[in-house]
Amino acid sequence: MRQGAGGLVPLTLKAAGLVDVDAGELVRPGIVKVDGDRIVGIGGSPEGEVIDLGDAVLLPGLMDMEVNLLMGGRGENPGLSQVQDDPATRVLRAVGNARRTLRAGFTTVRNLGLFVKTGGYLLDVALAKAIDAGWIDGPRIVPAGHAITPTGGHLDPSMFAAFMPGVLELTVEEGIANGVDEIRKSVRYQIKHGAQLIKVCCSGGVMSLTGEAGAQHYSDEELRVIVDEAHRRGLRVAAHTHGADAVKHAVDCGIDCIEHGFLMDDEAIQMLVDNDRFLVTTRRLAQAMDVSKAPKVLQDKAAEMFPKAETSLRAAYEAGVKIAVGTDAPAIPHGKNADELVTLVEWGMPPAAVLRAATVVAADLINVGDRGRLAEGQVADIIAVPGNPLQDIAVTRDVTFVMKGGKVFRNEHANTN
Known part of the structure; x- marks a missing residue:
């Protein structure tokens, strides 16, 4: 009192x-x-x-279920940040990103998977600790540590920039894991050092230089290992997934939450409903993401995929999928998180449903009952x-x-x- x-x-x-x-x-x-x-x-x-x-x-307080506070922000050179920004620089820039996010009214976020060279440090865990200790201002962070992805997968940073072999290769601890044994080690490493959920790359993406956006990356056996390791420790698994078939395999393997899901079909959507799984939206980026400087192959991919995002969102909402708000910031700028809410209403969700997606549904996704x-x-x-x-x-x-x-x-x- x-x-x-x-x-x-x-x-x-x-x-x-x-x-x-x-x-x-x-x-x-x-x-x-x-x-x-x-x-x-x-x-x-x-x-x-x-x-x-x-x-x-x-x-x-609103909640954003997909951000990366360690990427983007003022002063970053996106084309060179992978080779210019050491872990200390990233954390210091994230301080501003965290403050802007909180001041925008987002009091809880999931930091959904590092995919940068850190020497094995879980920078989002450190950022969360600093906020919780009151050293800096920011939202409550549910950190995923490093995203788990195969060599050449969507979240392999050497793939994004088409680096030659040997440049900026990440370790198993930093999330590049192939086969059952490496995957177990990588997941266990994230949990050991403070991850509160696991992020996995289940399919390609718009900015993937290697293959189709909807193509499944990990085998079912590998996906089940990730789920097994996480669930036995009480953690949920979020999967970057676009393709309809990849979504179906992810749900069948026990993935808790689909990120994006732009290319879902009716069968994949019904599987989400029947298995009580979540969808995190990230639809604003389909309107606002600037791909004008990207290679033509990626511009063509965006032109094909982004229009499908609206159709799949509307179908998922009408089918009764549990939808939680996520922005994929910095795909849209940190502090502009509410733009996602506006897009969801523009694309057919009622405002009340959107507010629930940013509050009580998000709280359910992170398995807490004390907020929303x-x-x-x-x-x-x-x-x-x-x-x-x-x-x-x-x-x-x-x-x-x-x-x-x-x-x-x-x-x-x-x-x-």
Whole structure:
């Protein structure tokens, strides 16, 4: 409890309204009472210290289920960063990326797989520790460590730049793993050093120079080893997967979450539903990703694939797939994460469903029950936007207040009593 003039009192956030994400309704007024890092009451009369947010509307902190805070950001040269940026440089740049993400209203993220030379260090784990310790500002991070991918797979960095043999080769510890034994070692290494989920490259991608975007990379036997190692340790597995057949094999092998899924067909979508698996969207990049400087073969691939992203998203939503928001930042810039929510609404998802995808569904995906709602007992991750997002989802682009764990990180409102 906070010490006030009349004794021990909670903090109250007062706003014009709040969103009940489960019901998909706006509740007026928006009264949320906070004690320490928890929400202790909803509604009633304000008590104790009051932060008056005026005409704003309160939301639970948003969640982005696919970012890479160690890539992108101010000052990076994407064409040369693989050979210019040492691990210390990447972490320091990630500090700015993390702060921008938090100030944009995203209080929890999954950092979904390093695929850079680090000497074996799990930079996302270190970043998460620094944020949790309060050394720097940023969202809660669920780190995956290094993405697991085969030699020449979509997340093999030497493939992205078409390096000659021997240039920037990654180790098994850094995620390049072939065959059952190497895969077991690589997964176990990530878990040992703090990964909270495992990321695997299950198919090609838009920016892959080697093969079709939908082609399955790992054999079923190899995929099952990854799932076995992760699930026995209580971790879920996320798979970069585009192709319909690759999605089907991933689901059949026990993968928990499909990232992207641009090329899914009806059968693959139904398998996600029947097996209670998740889909992480990343649809904004199909509109906003700049491939103008990419090789022509990649531009042609993007021109073929990106239009299919809208069709597959709409089909997945209509079929009842559990959809969670993910941006693949920096494929769209860090701090612009809410652009994904706008795209999902533009492509046919109702605003209420999109807000659930960025809150309660995302919380389910990371297997936590303490966030994603404005409700008593939840962690006090709370944001404010200048309007009703159930009517205009674009207001999520203009977050004016951010609280994480009961601590205010942004407040654009003048009236604080």
